[in-house]
Amino acid sequence: MRGFPVGSQKSFGFASLVPIGLISFALTRVWMTLAINLHITIGPSADAVAAIQALVTITIVARFLTDAVLVALGSRISSLASHATVVAAVPIALSFGTLFVTCAANGWIDSFALLAIGAVFCGVGIEAFWLLWSELFVKMDFDAVKTIILAKIGIDAVCALALNSIPFDVAFVMLIVVPLICLAGYRLAWSLRRSESASGQAKPWRNISLRQFAPIGIGVMLLCFGFNFSQSGFQDALSGIDNSYTLGIWVSILGRFVTFAVMAVALKFMKDYHFEVLFRASILIAAIGFLSLILPFEGRFACFCVAVIVASFIAENAITLLTVYAAKHATNSPVQILAWGQLALRAGGLCGVIAGNAIALTMSAGVHEEVLPYLVSLEVLLLTFAAMYFIREQSVNKFLWEVVPESSDEESSDAAAPYTTAQLAGSYGLTQREQEVLGLLLKGRSIPYIKETLYISTNTAKTHVRHIYQKMGIHERQELITLANTFRGK
Secondary structure: OOOOOOOOOOOOOHHHHHHHHHHHHHHHHHHHHHHHHHHHOOOOOHHHHHHHHHHHHHHHHHHHHHHHHHHHHOOOOOOOOOOHHHHHHHHHHHHHHHHHHHHHHOOOOOOHHHHHHHHHHHHHHHHHHHHHHHHHHHOOOHHHHHHHHHHHHHHHHHHHHHOOOOOHHHHHHHHHHHHHHHHHHHHHHHHHHHHOOOOOOOOOOOOOOHHHHHHHHHHHHHHHHHHHHHHHHHHHHHHOHHHHHHHHHHHHHHHHHHHHHHHHHHHHHOOOOOOHHHHHHHHHHHHHHHHHOOOOOOOHHHHHHHHHHHHHHHHHHHHHHHHHHHHHHOOOOHHHHHHHHHHHHHHHHHHHHHHHHHHHHHOOOOOOOOOHHHHHHHHHHHHHHHHHHHOOHHHHHHHHOOOOOOOOOHHHHHHHHHHHHHHHHHHHOOOHHHHHHHHHHHOOOOHHHHHHHHOOOHHHHHHHHHHHHHHHOOOOHHHHHHHHHHHHHO
């Protein structure tokens, strides 16, 4: 694992936290897999479809409201984990939510109110657990975070396959117990993290605002809207009830394995923390899935379902990695930044589920070839719009790499960047042109922007950046930011 050569940055708790993170963090997704498979065993009846649609919708609403509350209160909450009551309440909410939902969905207690209350508990518990783990990631070495995220996807896939055919009673007991195991693993990981010596990494970024996150957030909302709209609407309307339940389990399992493979490749080749690579992979896979629907071959619907699952998982993990990385360096509360990312996901998901359910209710269970091209065209248009305007390298760079500290004195703030650039250029023997490129890099500018601003070719711009990194003895932009912050402090 490549670390930072500047300062005394170490792999923060890597050896002790990763094994615990792989097991405990993955269990939160295993819990969701078990819950979905358990409720699918109710059977492909009209009542089952209505119950699961209500369960999914209420759960997403609860997750959305949880994130909205944390965004609103984020400036006042520095850490969720510091509140013991919150940490203890999360597994309790998951366990009781599972108990209520299972009793209501299986007819043991015929009460829609019990189903709704259980769905709310599950939604709040899932979202809070996700944010607790993300908050723990903020204090860890980022390469360790990527390893845990990738391993979580792999463990999720293996568990989904292994637990697919377990007896009903065993699955029910596991759903009650798994949240408690998650809590035990989280508390142990948190205590080990606190026992490690702090890395002392500086935070050069200014206070990130919701307005700065908005371009990326709107793009993520568009993606999530399309994914959830297709899963809740297309699947029920185009495949029929019987096929959707039979196909859904195995497609979900296959989608998890494909997600692991795609994420492993993407994270391996993702250079300089270019998170837009993950978003683009998500968009490309989703577009392939939607286009496969209009091609005349057997199994097109299965390809579509797998593509949408993979694309949605990649987008979800991409926004998690993006917000964790931003929270590591921003000066405002990590809880608020992490909640922004999840709020964008849940807002898009909620709109998509509502629209998808409306489509499913207005169409019969058969295949409707006459409306299919129009729905697919709408989805591809949304994906194209998100790809071209919102999920761009420049949008991500502008959000991530703006390192000039915020100041009440605009003149001192404006003067900080060139002063630091001159310091770095003089210390490392940069040429005049390299100093100009360095100044743009420190302002978060991309290679295309540098090319247009300095009237040079793309290859020339890349060559200047490579020479700057070589002279400074660094390998990526975050190391440059850390180094610039060190000089600014001096």
